[in-house]
Amino acid sequence: MTIGVLAAQGFAAGATTAGIKPSGKSDMALVVNEGPEFNAAGVFTRNRVKAAPVKWSQKIIADGSLHALVINAGNANACNGAQGDEDAQAMAEATAQALGVDGTDVAVCSTGLIGEPMPMDKVLAGIESVTKLGAAGNDAAMAIMTTDTVSKEVGVEGNGWTLGGMGKGVGMMAPNLATMLVCLTTDAKVTPKALRAALEAASAVTFNTLDVDGSTSTNDTVIIMANGASGVEPTQEELNAAVLEACAGLADMMQADAEGVTKRVKITVEGADSDAEALNAARTIGRDNLFKCAMFGSDPNWGRVLAAVGMADAAMEPEKISVFFNDQPVCVNSTSAPGARDVDLSGEDIDVRVDLGTGGPGSAFVRTTDLSHAYVEINSAYSS
Amino acid sequence: MTIGVLAAQGFAAGATTAGIKPSGKSDMALVVNEGPEFNAAGVFTRNRVKAAPVKWSQKIIADGSLHALVINAGNANACNGAQGDEDAQAMAEATAQALGVDGTDVAVCSTGLIGEPMPMDKVLAGIESVTKLGAAGNDAAMAIMTTDTVSKEVGVEGNGWTLGGMGKGVGMMAPNLATMLVCLTTDAKVTPKALRAALEAASAVTFNTLDVDGSTSTNDTVIIMANGASGVEPTQEELNAAVLEACAGLADMMQADAEGVTKRVKITVEGADSDAEALNAARTIGRDNLFKCAMFGSDPNWGRVLAAVGMADAAMEPEKISVFFNDQPVCVNSTSAPGARDVDLSGEDIDVRVDLGTGGPGSAFVRTTDLSHAYVEINSAYSS
Numbered sequence: 001m002t003i004g005v006l007a008a009q010g011f012a013a014g015a016t017t018a019g020i021k022p023s024g025k026s027d028m029a030l031v032v033n034e035g036p037e038f039n040a041a042g043v044f045t046r047n048r049v050k051a052a053p054v055k056w057s058q059k060i061i062a063d064g065s066l067h068a069l070v071i072n073a074g075n076a077n078a079c080n081g082a083q084g085d086e087d088a089q090a091m092a093e094a095t096a097q098a099l100g101v102d103g104t105d106v107a108v109c110s111t112g113l114i115g116e117p118m119p120m121d122k123v124l125a126g127i128e129s130v131t132k133l134g135a136a137g138n139d140a141a142m143a144i145m146t147t148d149t150v151s152k153e154v155g156v157e158g159n160g161w162t163l164g165g166m167g168k169g170v171g172m173m174a175p176n177l178a179t180m181l182v183c184l185t186t187d188a189k190v191t192p193k194a195l196r197a198a199l200e201a202a203s204a205v206t207f208n209t210l211d212v213d214g215s216t217s218t219n220d221t222v223i224i225m226a227n228g229a230s231g232v233e234p235t236q237e238e239l240n241a242a243v244l245e246a247c248a249g250l251a252d253m254m255q256a257d258a259e260g261v262t263k264r265v266k267i268t269v270e271g272a273d274s275d276a277e278a279l280n281a282a283r284t285i286g287r288d289n290l291f292k293c294a295m296f297g298s299d300p301n302w303g304r305v306l307a308a309v310g311m312a313d314a315a316m317e318p319e320k321i322s323v324f325f326n327d328q329p330v331c332v333n334s335t336s337a338p339g340a341r342d343v344d345l346s347g348e349d350i351d352v353r354v355d356l357g358t359g360g361p362g363s364a365f366v367r368t369t370d371l372s373h374a375y376v377e378i379n380s381a382y383s384s
Numbered sequence: 385m386t387i388g389v390l391a392a393q394g395f396a397a398g399a400t401t402a403g404i405k406p407s408g409k410s411d412m413a414l415v416v417n418e419g420p421e422f423n424a425a426g427v428f429t430r431n432r433v434k435a436a437p438v439k440w441s442q443k444i445i446a447d448g449s450l451h452a453l454v455i456n457a458g459n460a461n462a463c464n465g466a467q468g469d470e471d472a473q474a475m476a477e478a479t480a481q482a483l484g485v486d487g488t489d490v491a492v493c494s495t496g497l498i499g500e501p502m503p504m505d506k507v508l509a510g511i512e513s514v515t516k517l518g519a520a521g522n523d524a525a526m527a528i529m530t531t532d533t534v535s536k537e538v539g540v541e542g543n544g545w546t547l548g549g550m551g552k553g554v555g556m557m558a559p560n561l562a563t564m565l566v567c568l569t570t571d572a573k574v575t576p577k578a579l580r581a582a583l584e585a586a587s588a589v590t591f592n593t594l595d596v597d598g599s600t601s602t603n604d605t606v607i608i609m610a611n612g613a614s615g616v617e618p619t620q621e622e623l624n625a626a627v628l629e630a631c632a633g634l635a636d637m638m639q640a641d642a643e644g645v646t647k648r649v650k651i652t653v654e655g656a657d658s659d660a661e662a663l664n665a666a667r668t669i670g671r672d673n674l675f676k677c678a679m680f681g682s683d684p685n686w687g688r689v690l691a692a693v694g695m696a697d698a699a700m701e702p703e704k705i706s707v708f709f710n711d712q713p714v715c716v717n718s719t720s721a722p723g724a725r726d727v728d729l730s731g732e733d734i735d736v737r738v739d740l741g742t743g744g745p746g747s748a749f750v751r752t753t754d755l756s757h758a759y760v761e762i763n764s765a766y767s768s
Contacts, residue, residue: 048702049694049718079690081703081719114687115720218691289673289755290763297764303498306463307602310433318432319465334433335465336499371673371764373757379674380681380755 003155004137007164008187010034010229015139018126020074020112020119028126029140031183032068032099032133037228040066041196042107043203045220051078051114052088054219057107060092064192066225067105069183070095070127071144073168077110077118078218087118094124098131109181109221111146111168141166144181147378149257154249156242161188161230163242167250169257180207180254182222184246189228194236198243199224206247210255211286211366222247255367260375263295264349265368269309271322271355272362277314279364281356284312292371295350300343302330309354320357326350333357387539388521391548392571394418394613399523402510404458404496404503412510413524415567416452416483416517421612424450425580426491427587429604435462435498436472438603441491444476448576450609451489453567454479454511455528457552461494461502462602471502478508482515493565493605495530495552525550528565531762533641538633540626545572545614547626551634553641564591564638566606568630573612578620582627583608590631594639595670595750606631639751644759647679648733649752653693655706655739656746661698663748665740668696676755679734684727686714693738704741711735 005013014030021027033040042061044054060066070091077084088110093103110118141151148168155164169180184199203222224243234242255264267286272278285291288308294301302323309321323331326347330340334357369375389397398414405411417424426445428438444450454475461468472494477487494502525535532552539548553564568583587606608627618626639648651670656662669675672692678685686707693705707715710731714724718741753759 047691047694048700049690049705050702076687079687079715079718079720081717084719114685114691115715115724117720218687218694287671289759293760293763296760299764301498303460303463303602306433307431307498310431310602316432318434321433331463331499333465334463335468336463336501340499371760373760375673376677376680376755376757376760379677380683 001155001157002164004153004164005031005140005166005183005185006137007155008162008185010187010227011185012133013135013137013140014130014133015135015143016126016129018072019122020072026139026143027073028130029071029143030068030095030130031140031185033066033225033227035227037189037226038065038067038105039190039192039195039226040064040224041192041199042221042223043199045217047218049079049218051076051110051219052080052084053077053108053110054221055085056088056092057109057221060104061107065105066107067101068095068099069107069109069223070130071109071181072123073144073146074112075110075116075118076112076114076219079115080117083117087120090120091123091127094127095131098127107223111144111181111219114218137166144168152250152253154246156245158188158234158238158242160232161186161234163188163246165246165250167254169254180220182250184224184243186226187228187230188226188239189231189233190226190239194239195224195226197236198240201240202244202247206251209366210251211283211368255369258369260372260378261369262372263370265295265352265370266365267352267368268363268365269354269356270363271357271360273315273358273360274362275364278362281309281312281314281354282364282366285309285354286366286368289371296370296372298345300325300330300341300345302340305352305354306331306334314356315358317357322355322357324353385539385541386548388537388548389415389524389550389567389569390521391539392546392569394571394611395569396517397519397521397524398514398517399519399527400510400513402456403506404456410523410527411457412514413455413527414452414479414514415524415569417450417609417611419611421573421610422449422451422489423574423576423579423610424448424608425576425583426605426607427583429601431602433463433602435460435494435603436464436468437461437492437494438605439469440472440476441493441605444488445491449489450491451485452479452483453491453493453607454514455493455565456507457528457530458496459494459500459502460496460498460603463499464501467501471504474504475507475511478511479515482511491607495528495565495603498602521550528552536634536637538630540629542572542618542622542626544616545570545618547572547630549630549634551638553638564604566634568608568627570610571612571614572610572623573615573617574610574623578623579608579610581620582624585624586628586631590635593750594635595667595752639753642753644756644762645753646756647754649679649736649754650749651736651752652747652749653738653740654747655741655744657699657742657744658746659748662746665693665696665698665738666748666750669693669738670750670752673755680754680756682729684709684714684725684729686724689736689738690715690718698740699742701741706739706741708737709734
């Protein structure tokens with residue numbers, strides 16, 4: 001199956017090396033919707049400190065219409081004040097001019113270092129190059145990588161229509177997005193409202209359940225564009241399913257490529273009063289550094305799960321908490337289960353399930369990673 | 385000046401090697417108040433999962449009276465169910481019997497691995513030995529260490545009276561205590577109510593501002609005992625000042641000895657609507673792993689401060705945030721200040737100050753540490 005932003009009909013891509021990344025690797029990508037329709041939707045970081053391109057894109061996508069998305073890596077254009085806002089708008093307008101569309105129909109994403117002025121001479125030269133288009137989808141996916149070790153692309157076949165996409169993201173994966181950028185494209189005939197509904201539902205159970213380090217970026221953006229080129233109008237359910245599959249695929253790749261990851265850990269909390277409380281408890285465990293270090297050491301130290309969950313904003317029965325590692329009970333009614341210390345956690349995937357003991361119907365899960373030497377190394381040595 | 389739990393008149397200490405620590409080091413301590421008064425107060429972990437000795441001690445200290453505190457390291461007696469509760473009580477009663485007092489006048493503290501049954505044969509033999517007393521204060525301080533690299537003792541001279549104490553704690557230092565145990569002793573003539581007021585006020589600005597890794601223990605306990613042996617009755621202000629000095633001294637030692645620490649970081653937040661919102665913002669920054677890794681790397685990456693603070697539950701002006709590293713402005717009105725990347729953070733102490741830009745009067749601080757390779761090493765290799 002074809003994957004990437006060109007999997008669907010009627011899209012074109014550009015990629016170039018503008019010289020923004022110190023590494024000299026390609027660092028600018030463009031995805032252009034060639035119509036006939038130009039419907040779009042986006043979801044954005046909930047961090048109060050929003051990068052200039054986020055503010056720009058959030059504003060111009062509100063009308064549900066978008067012709068193109070230009071992305072640069074190597075500089076986040078965040079915390080650059082009024083100059084940053086001007087630069088984001090200038091990027092949209094230069095791209096729009098080259099494509100012959102309105103500036104307010106071009107969204108902008110930036111990822112990289114915060115608080116560095118955008119090198120606009122390089123950026124504008126890059127836009128001149130990237131708007132020549134003709135790039136493969138994977139070229140675009142490569143150009144948006146930062147500390148990603150692999151490019152990330154997906155494709156989903158509908159009944160006569162296709163949805164594809166690309167993403168980047170490895171660290172700072174927290175609820176309400178991550179240092180992650182995703183661009184999805186489809187040739188289905190769907191309204192902006194349908195796109196928004198599908199994207200919000202899918203994000204809630206994919207990107208928003210990724211919580212690698214509790215940090216949330218100033219730049220997180222997921223954008224979907226639809227051109228109706230297939231002529232096929234899927235139902236909302238069909239659209240939801242395809243968007244979910246695409247987002248789940250990209251989220252899996254981000255978790256697997258998370259900075260310094262040696263373990264992928266899924267934490268499910270059950271027996272909570274509500275799903276919201278279960279989610280709070282799952283996140284509290286997933287963000288606990290002592291728990292994450294134990295996972296790195298393949299140590300079935302369930303005591304750290306109890307110590308962490310005890311701090312969650314969730315009703316629980318402190319004497320009736322149960323914990324399962326890889327489906328094996330290690331703690332029952334808040335005390336050790338036989339063989340608890342012998343559970344094998346040496347594999348790459350670890351499943352943690354916690355029952356809060358309230359008997360309530362609430363459940364939720366998050367996906368996180370271990371806390372490894374490599375995480376510290378990458379994040380202390382790399383200014384990002 | 386004399387330091388430790390024997391700095392004040394009328395206290396005795398015991399220390400022994402019961403064989404609970406696998407290392408074979410001393411692992412049991414006893415502090416006995418010899419009167420004439422037996423007033424006491426305590427503050428305890430707010431974790432909902434409380435260790436058996438916490439539940440016991442919290443209950444029996446409620447009447448403001450205490451004769452002795454017995455402490456073991458090597459086993460936390462947490463998450464051991466009804467057996468754990470029985471064991472904690474049995475420790476108190478065995479100690480009380482040897483000392484000729486009531487079981488309900490003996491508090492118990494345990495620190496170490498969670499979820500392991502207490503080796504009661506060893507513990508009871510240890511109690512037989514430790515109640516022989518005659519140990520130096522430092523012997524007791526050594527016996528309660530776990531991953532501490534140094535013993536921690538303080539002493540404060542009042543006007544004709546003395547306050548001393550010992551503590552242990554290196555990791556899991558989070559608001560509302562840490563994996564920390566503190567025993568303070570004084571020969572001042574003070575009521576349980578005065579002790580409680582002094583202890584709560586001091587804890588709020590010392591132990592509760594330490595946030596090494598966002599984790600909070602099941603076992604955290606701070607106990608103060610007063611016997612009036614000096615015959616001197618300090619004012620509440622004098623008592624408050626001495627308890628604050630003792631707690632601040634122990635908190636400093638804990639921060640300096642935090643697991644894997646290479647940097648001590650103080651984060652002050654100002655310009656918030658309220659002190660509570662300032663504290664929330666300071667903690668959000670102090671718990672952000674990306675920020676903590678940057679500190680380890682001596683990297684003046686203020687963008688991570690903004691990305692972190694943007695997620696705090698605090699009102700802020702996203703375009704008017706300022707950040708100072710070691711009193712040098714690195715970010716003004718949410719944009720880079722001249723020379724921001726050149727600030728020298730190579731020293732062991734880093735001062736971070738953030739103004740949220742609301743113009744409000746709220747301010748607060750927390751103290752944390754960097755996130756280092758050694759932190760990961762200690763916490764993945766050591767089952768604690």
